[in-house]
Amino acid sequence: MDPEFQLQLIRAVARGERPAFEELYQVTGPKLYGVAMQLMRSPERAEEALQEAFVKIWHNAGDYHQGRGSVMTWMSSIVRYRCIDLLRSKSAKEDRQDSLDEEGAPELIAPEQPEDPENQALERCMETLDTHDLQYIHLAYYRGLTHAEIQEHTGTPLGTVKSWIRRGLQRLKRCLEE
């Protein structure tokens, strides 16, 4: 995906150009649907989150600026926050408990090493983390679990969950900023 092309598209979308919005959806939709599926674990709920995120992207394209990172970073954040809101709703929590209770829930994360330099830096820094820190960061980021849900899922005390995630993130940050 070409960040420069996405930047041109989002600027056109901010001017209300509909073909640019459709193009932006075509080029980013599959990745963002993957992000939504990863968190929601349900095609229906992932579709709902993606739709709502794109409606927001259409209306708020003018808010995008390069201080937000790449267009893809900005859009991914909108999708993630929408998913998180939906996951925190009561009915979703009930569905989710069922999915957490299932053994062998589908793993959607690609096993191969990504080629993007930013991804390689992240992979390298991830390797420096303690196993627990990494596991809990994954449960929060990829599964959208709260501290309390990680506590329930792993049996680890809440304070420990919080401090391991916090410690892991700070190490990750230091490593990525080097």
Add this chain to the structure above:
Amino acid sequence: MNYLNDERLDALAADYVMGTMQGQARRRFVRLMQAYQKVRERVWHWEQLLAPMNGRIEAQQPPERVWQEISRRIGFIDTTQNAANDEPQSKGVMAWTGGFATAAVLLIGVFLMRPEPTVAPGGIPETMIEQVAVFTQDEQPLWLMEVAGNELTVQATNAVQPSDEHDYELWIVPEDGSAPVSLGLMPEDGRITRTLAVNTHDIAIKAVAVSLEAPGGSVTGAPGEVLYVTGLTIL
């Protein structure tokens, strides 16, 4: 303010971006983001640090209906039929139609002070504007809404607080007590123009209202928390 201690702010921003912050704490943090550039920047920094984690997630082709639904919701396709089918459920209309007299008094003054009385590119000449409303809070104008033909234009003022956690949605409240009808999301800054899927001239309108919704707008078809109500003036 305690929150703005650098180390604490960094940890909170990370919690927010990870999604582990929830409930009241998340809402409080969103208010801090609205108020302080420093807080927003720290969140953006974490978003960028963690975004490469998405690199490990495999892309998947969404079903065709997703784009169809997005197009319908933002008015790319004629949704008159769908809008009639999707009519929202009535939800305490009477409870939130009171108290718009003050806003109506302010209406004319704000309308006359409009900074851009000329034609916007691709927009509607001002002489064709037929219906107008202004939403205010504490006598401070927030949005100016105009309808010309089937084109709706909404201009946000600087007093509108942008939010990543919520959207504002515009509704018309019919005089006959039937369910409020959504006119779509409100801009959080700048100005938007879009084609209305409903003909506001064919409905006897009691009031127009703005509700607070999750990002993307109401998922139930009925308004959430109603924040502002005002009258629609016919010019």
